[in-house]
Amino acid sequence: MMTSRPDILPQGTTDDAGAASGGASGGPSRGAMLTERFLRALYHDLYGRAPLRSERQGWLGKPLVDLVEAALVDEASWRYWLDVQLYYFMLIDRFEPVGTSLDELPERLASRRISPRDALHRIALTPSFELRNPGADTFVTVIMEQFCGIEVQRSTRELEIGKSAYDGGTGTFLGSKASSQSDVIQIAVTHRDAARHFVSREYERLFRTRCDRKQAARWGKEIQKSPNEMFALYRAWFASPEYAERVERGAPLSNQVWVRSVYVDLGDVIAPDEEVEALRGALDSLGDPVPLRSLIVRMLLDAEGTRSPRGPEIGEPGPWIDATFDRLLGRQPTDMERTQFLKVCEDGPDGPELVLYTLLTSPEYQIA
């Protein structure tokens, strides 16, 4: 197991369970219990959405490590992981692979019957990948850039060899013999630079900060040697003090995660994939998505399934406001906030709707 090798764990991470040391930085220890805020952040990163009511009830106060362990063998979390990877390769909208062998990847990843690296390999072999990257020049360029992080303008010789191999010629591409398109993919995916690049971009995705180059090289070396070690690395990352710091800092929600979270937070429902994609596609088309997010919230507040509760449906307004702040923002309201929100909530049947609209469009809700 990777966790028996301290050199592959984040700094400050203990080697017994991949859990972090805690202490002054606020990092969790093996016994760290899940708070509302930490649970929400973990769900954003592991499942791409906020937790459902039943999940909150099930996990709040439980050890963080237990949730990470459970998510890493849960097909649903790997479905989100696959979404993230497809987005990275821009295999979205009309290029999204639908009804392909990729559908089985989440289950195989959850049961460790395929490694993340080999799952990426499968993505590159899909017709969608070829459609997205037509022609030798584009295809080989993307393979070199996205898998290995190579700047092709500085590696024009490799690019030309790769293009030749793509078209059936023979050559030594990235140090290995290649004579076909599938050789080009295979060589790039298993190249040492690919492992390092994959670790770096995954670290950046989860920690929202650049990965130290030397550390990435060390991790990459291990992953290249044993691709399944990536599972242990994910586990160690989520339990590390660095991840706790990232939760403390907060980070902007991607449009996809924001859409899915709003559905959960309003209706306690998982958003249908086609609705997520339509809304994500629209939101992605704005440099600043905030104006459209505001429109979408108002639309959902009136829609069946995510409709806002009316005044009497919430019971006692005071506890409802406290609970709503905790659930949506991961904190209790200040005295000023409680006073103002209570006043609005008690001042007419549309009070809860105005409260939810305000909180869901607040700058604080846009980060997690």
Add this chain to the structure above:
Amino acid sequence: MKAPDSNSRGRALPLSRRNLLRAGAAGSMIGLLGADGRALASGFEPFGARSPLRPDGKTKHVVLIIMSGGVRSRETFGSPEQIPNLVKLADEGVLFTRLRTANLGHFGASMSIVTGISEARGIRDNAPGPDPTIFEYVRKDLGLSAQEVWVATAGGAQQVNYAHGMHPEYGARYGATTLDGDGVFNEEFKALVKRFGAPRPLGEVPAEKVAGLRKALRGGKPATAEAESRARVERYILDELGGSTSELRGAGAGDAKALRLARNLLSVFRPRLIGVVLQDADIAHGSFNGYTEVVRRNDAAIGELVAAIRGDAELRDSTAVFVLPEFGRDSDLNTRRGLDHGDGSDDLRFVHGVAWGPDFRRNVVIKDDRQTIDFTPTIAQVFGAKARLAKGNVLREIFA
């Protein structure tokens, strides 16, 4: 002369705020709040008449159209019958016949045009670049608001990154307001809005309540001007959703939406600078005929945009237009009878470009080598701004 506009059947309509707003009027008012927390009035407050960008010039507005997606000169000025509108523009302005460029991928090469620096970017990179863009230079130097500088795109999420770079002295706070026509006005989204119902209006009293709640969340501090700007954009999007932009279909529909968006933005916001980044020509990898169809359709849409400018009393004699591709395509067809972009030929490395406007020379052809990265410092010059980090040169020969 009436400014031509087109409805979904292509019939001419006058280009006016009234027509644009009428198209999406039903159910369009929602809970939009200004900086003071009050609901904004129905419709858009018109911007006042602009002053010239430079005391010695007439130009008040600039439109930069990047025919990204890879377009060879052979299918544009090498086949003038395909692009009558661009030819007319060139006849009335300055035509460059040898703009040098580099095959940096669509994203990198287009980014190079807006930064004035040849920069290698991954084809599928999806992050802002390190250098400031023309949008940031003019916003910072002229103190322009976000609503005065726009980018309309056709290439999806990736092209949103043209709005700004990550340079510490510039960055997002000076970025352009960016909309991708094919994204926000896609049919799936519009269908969802139809199914759920357009957002209900928020009356004055609820709007004031929300303003009070927002103020409490800010710890009692007042709202920023950014909030008002976002509220206007929110209303604009809703109006556009009710309009005909989302109904554009067929080869090059994404580009057509971006150009339609630019035309509408010019009418509503009167931006100082608007960039339009197209993408659909890249269909050429698999279909040469599809590619030439995109070239023709884009020429027609550019013609409509220019006609709208000519028909607008304020824009007519105060708007400059720049048009250029980010790079060309290969000399020869590939095995699929399409055109890739990677052979290093002159067809790939040199493109034509046009500069047209009230302060530019007319009917001039520049046959000497220039660069696509020269456009950013040149546009900055038009604005009286300075593209401090750009590597390109000001194209001084265009000025009258």
